[in-house]
Each structure stands twice: as C-alpha cells, then as structure tokens.
Amino acid sequence: MTRFEWLSRWFFVPVPLARVAIFRLIAYLFIPIDVFVTTRWVAAHAGVPTEYYQPLLIGEWLPLPTPTTAVVDIVKWLLIASALLAATGRAPRIWGTTTFLLYLEWMVIAMSYGKVDHDRYAFLVALAVLPTVGVAHWRDQRRSEAAGFAVAAIFIAVMLTYFLAAWAKIRFGGWDWVNGSTLTRAVLRRGTDLSNWTLEVPGLLHVSQYLMIGFELLSPLMLLVRRDRARIALAIFLLGFHLMVFGALRIIFLPHVIAILAILPWERLQPSRSTPDVIPRSDDLAGAGS
Amino acid sequence: MVTVTDRDPSQPAPTDEVIGLTSRARLIRLVIAAAVLALTLGGSVYGDDYAFPFGPPRMYSTRADPDTPVSSTRVVGLTDDGGEVRLSGGEVGLRRAEFEGQVPRLVDDPELLGLLAENYLNSHPESEPLVAVAIIVRRLELRDGASTGAFVDDVLVTYDLPETMRASP
Numbered sequence: 001m002t003r004f005e006w007l008s009r010w011f012f013v014p015v016p017l018a019r020v021a022i023f024r025l026i027a028y029l030f031i032p033i034d035v036f037v038t039t040r041w042v043a044a045h046a047g048v049p050t051e052y053y054q055p056l057l058i059g060e061w062l063p064l065p066t067p068t069t070a071v072v073d074i075v076k077w078l079l080i081a082s083a084l085l086a087a088t089g090r091a092p093r094i095w096g097t098t099t100f101l102l103y104l105e106w107m108v109i110a111m112s113y114g115k116v117d118h119d120r121y122a123f124l125v126a127l128a129v130l131p132t133v134g135v136a137h138w139r140d141q142r143r144s145e146a147a148g149f150a151v152a153a154i155f156i157a158v159m160l161t162y163f164l165a166a167w168a169k170i171r172f173g174g175w176d177w178v179n180g181s182t183l184t185r186a187v188l189r190r191g192t193d194l195s196n197w198t199l200e201v202p203g204l205l206h207v208s209q210y211l212m213i214g215f216e217l218l219s220p221l222m223l224l225v226r227r228d229r230a231r232i233a234l235a236i237f238l239l240g241f242h243l244m245v246f247g248a249l250r251i252i253f254l255p256h257v258i259a260i261l262a263i264l265p266w267e268r269l270q271p272s273r274s275t276p277d278v279i280p281r282s283d284d285l286a287g288a289g290s
Numbered sequence: 291m292v293t294v295t296d297r298d299p300s301q302p303a304p305t306d307e308v309i310g311l312t313s314r315a316r317l318i319r320l321v322i323a324a325a326v327l328a329l330t331l332g333g334s335v336y337g338d339d340y341a342f343p344f345g346p347p348r349m350y351s352t353r354a355d356p357d358t359p360v361s362s363t364r365v366v367g368l369t370d371d372g373g374e375v376r377l378s379g380g381e382v383g384l385r386r387a388e389f390e391g392q393v394p395r396l397v398d399d400p401e402l403l404g405l406l407a408e409n410y411l412n413s414h415p416e417s418e419p420l421v422a423v424a425i426i427v428r429r430l431e432l433r434d435g436a437s438t439g440a441f442v443d444d445v446l447v448t449y450d451l452p453e454t455m456r457a458s459p
Contacts, residue, residue, distance in 0.1 A: 007320065008316055008320070011316075011319070011320065011323070012311060012316060014308045014309070014310075017309075041383070041385055044383035044384075045383055045384075046383070047383040047409060047413065048383040048384055048409075049402075049405040049406070049409060051402055051405060052384065052388075052392065052402065052405075054392070054395075056339075056340055056341075056342050057340050057341050057342070058342065058343075104343075107342070107343065108342075111339075111342050113384060113388045113391075113392070114384075114387070114388040114389065114390070114391025114392040115385060115387040115388040115390070115391045116339035116342050116345060117349075118345075118347035118348065118349050120343075121330075121343055121347065124343055125326070132319065142307045142308070142309055143307070143308045143309070144308070144309040145308070145309065145310050145311040145316075146309070146311055146315070149311075149316075149319050153323060156327075160330060161347055164330070164331075164334045164346055164347050165347045165348075165349065165351070167334055167335075167346065168334065168346040168347055168348035168349075168351040169348075169350070169351040171334075171335075171346065171348075171351070172346075172348055172351040172352050172353075173351050173352050173353035174353055176353055177351070177352075177353045179353075180353035180355065180356065181355065181356040181432060182350050182352070182353060183350075184356075184360075184432070184436065184437075185360045185432075186350060188360045188430055188432075188437050189360060189362055199436060199437060
C-alpha cells in the first residue's frame with residue numbers, strides 16, 4: 001500500500017450520513033447561542049469607536065470592511081439567517097458555505113480589538129468542512145466517504161488545538177513553563193469558589209501544570225481512537241476537562257466543545273421505529289469536487 | 291421516542307451502502323487539508339495572534355514567575371469627587387483583555403480614552419459627569435506562587451476630559 005493510499009484510507013473511512021446530519025444541526029444552531037448568549041461581547045464591538053479596531057493579517061490582506069456599527073449589525077443578522085437556513089439541511093453546500101464565510105468575518109470582528117481568543121479553531125474547521133458533505137438526512141444510515149473526511153478533519157483540528165497549545169507553552173513560556181505560576185495567576189485573576197481553595201494546597205497547581213502539558217503533548221494519540229464506544233469515552237473525558245476548567249476559572253472553550261461533539265456516533269440515537277421508507281438521494285457524487 | 295441503541299448483530303445493518311468519492315474529489319480534499327495543516331503548523335511555529343486563525347493557541351502559555359506580582363488592568367472614568375466608574379469589562383464594548391492588549395497604544399495616544407468616555411456618557415445619560423479617564427493596573431503580590439493578599443494600584447495614564455464633555459447631558 002502506498003503512503004497516499006494509507007492516508008486516503010485513514011481520511012475517508014466512511015461514516016453514516018446521519019452522524020453528520022445531527023452534528024450539523026447542533027453546530028448551526030449553536031451559532032445563534034454563540035452570538036446572543038455566550039459570546040455577546042462580539043456584538044458589543046458595534047458600539048466601540050472604530051479607532052480601536054486593529055486589523056489582523058487577514059484584515060490587511062482581504063478587503064474587509066472596517067467594523068462600524070452598521071457593518072457589525074449587518075454581519076450579525078446575515079450570519080444568524082444563514083445559520084438557521086443551514087440548520088434546515090436544505091441546500092447544505094450553499095448555506096453551509098455562506099455560514100462559514102460570515103462566521104469567519106464575525107470572528108475577524110471579534111478578534112481585531114487587542115485580544116485574540118483560541119477557542120474556535122476546530123469550530124471554524126467544522127464550519128469549513130460541513131458543506132463538503134452535501135445532502136445528509138438525519139435518518140440516513142448509509143455511510144459516506146465525504147462524511148468520513150469531514151469528521152476526520154474536525155477530529156484533527158480538535159487534537160491540534162491541544163497539541164499546539166503545548167507547543168505554544170514551550171515556545172513562549174520555555175521548557176520551564178511547568179515550574180512557573182501560570183495557574184496561580186489564572187486562579188488569582190479569575191478564581192471561583194470552586195477553585196480558590198487550590199491556592200492553599202501546596203504544590204497542587206504546580207503538579208496540575210505537569211499533567212496539563214503532558215496530556216496536551218500526548219494528544220495526537222487520540223487519533224488512534226476509532227471504536228464508537230472508545231470515542232464516546234474520549235469525548236466525555238475532554239468535555240469533563242473543559243467543565244472542570246469552567247468551574248475553576250469561568251473560561252469555557254464552548255465552540256471547541258461543540259467541535260468535540262463531531263467525534264460522537266450520533267447515528268446511534270435512532271428513533272425506536274424502523275427507518276423511513278424513502279431515503280432521500282444524496283447529491284454527493286455529483287458535487288464531489290466542490 | 292429516542293433511545294441509544296447498540297446495533298443488534300442478529301439484525302441486518304440498516305444499510306451497507308457506501309457512498310464513495312471519486313479519486314479526484316479525494317485528491318482535492320487532501321490537498322486543501324494539507325494546505326490548511328501547513329498554514330496551521332507554520333502559524334504556530336512562526337506566527338502570533340496577528341495570524342488569526344492560524345496563530346499559535348497560546349492561552350496561558352507564558353511562564354509566570356512565582357515572585358512577580360499578578361497584574362490586572364482596568365479603565366475607569368473619574369467623577370469630580372474622585373469616584374470611579376468602570377469603563378472596561380463590557381460597559382463600552384471592550385473586554386479587560388482587549389484593553390490590556392491596547393495599553394501601549396492608549397498610553398501613547400490617550401485621546402483614545404476620551405472617545406471611550408464619550409461613548410459611555412452617550413449610552414448612560416443618567417451617569418454622573420466624568421472629569422477624567424484613567425488606566426489603572428492593580429498588582430497583586432505573590433510569594434512562591436501564592437498570593438499574600440497585598441496589592442498596589444498603579445495609575446498608568448490619566449486623560450483629563452475637555453470641559454465640553456464634563457457637562458452632564
């Protein structure tokens with residue numbers, strides 16, 4: 001087997017279309033929650049003087065508009081409309097693509113004011129690959145290589161978020177990062193009733209720093225987890241980690257958490273009645289190159 | 291009703307049909323994936339936050355010295371009697387971390403602080419008039435990585451608002 005064939009086999013293990021259809025619904029419906037509830041500060045940039053806008057590289061290269069009040073509001077409502085249309089599952093390539101592009105612009109508006117967050121790389125990858133799956137009904141148990149590719153790409157993006165976080169700690173903090181007081185600082189700045197006690201336990205946060213970077217460096221191994229049950233266990237472990245961080249620091253990587261859900265075998269959530277008589281045809285082969 | 295089911299081996303799988311991809315479709319996907327991966331790895335090795343979305347995920351990556359104070363920045367409006375009105379943390383649409391990212395620029399060009407006060411007073415007409423805007427850094431003392439509870443407030447820059455803005459609208 002050539003290397004290309006091996007890579008091809010890994011990336012295109014077919015997964016049921018139902019898995020992507022259900023995950024897609026979750027991802028697109030998350031967008032209004034993100035905009036109106038959990039990341040409201042992005043929309044608040046509408047009220048910030050444009051003098052505070054500091055374009056990123058992407059904003060210098062692409063002719064993106066300066067986020068005036070009108071621009072922010074228009075992008076917001078177009079994004080919401082596009083995400084809701086994409087959530088219906090109709091014309092998934094069109095509405096999926098517009099949703100990805102609008103969300104990317106929404107992120108440019110979010111990150112161009114002096115602080116870049118790192119919680120949505122995998123979610124952006126998810127929005128980018130979902131349109132490539134094409135039509136997928138949530139009772140369609142047929143397996144699709146395009147769906148397999150989408151899930152594999154999101155899985156890699158989730159893994160990279162951890163692995164590159166370890167790399168960033170080594171790059172910016174040095175090998176001695178583990179012996180610093182980064183977590184103490186974090187708890188001092190953002191601690192909660194659930195975490196302030198950790199400041200009193202000698203060595204606890206110090207050891208936690210070793211555990212954290214150890215897990216992050218080993219994260220590529222998670223790509224070897226293939227069986228459904230093992231993937232469920234992995235997702236529970238990752239979600240547990242993010243819930244713990246949220247309890248301790250009030251920081252939750254919510255878009256990243258949504259991306260983690262892509263590795264779950266959603267097609268197992270079947271209605272107890274039998275599968276429908278009519279399964280809609282997929283347009284997948286016809287539009288495979290798009 | 292929706293239940294989690296394990297597939298019953300005595301039942302045929304719902305369908306064994308696999309919808310394949312042409313080799314051209316596979317190649318396009320792999321090439322784009324490789325390009326995105328290269329940008330991601332390149333961004334993490336050579337780039338910084340400016341390269342978003344390909345910058346390194348550097349949350350909590352800087353090493354904090356166990357004896358260096360923890361600092362926390364706030365931007366406040368000052369009233370005539372010396373009271374403080376918080377201008378960072380959502381009141382004017384910027385977060386604490388965003389101000390911290392722009393502090394060097396605000397110190398060089400404090401007139402930008404005037405715009406903030408103007409915005410705040412426009413959206414909070416009931417607010418007390420402000421006479422100045424200040425960036426204050428609170429430094430919490432650390433010893434061996436633990437908080438001693440002591441802190442010092444350091445005023446980085448103060449910008450006096452022009453008379454015209456001081457009048458309550």
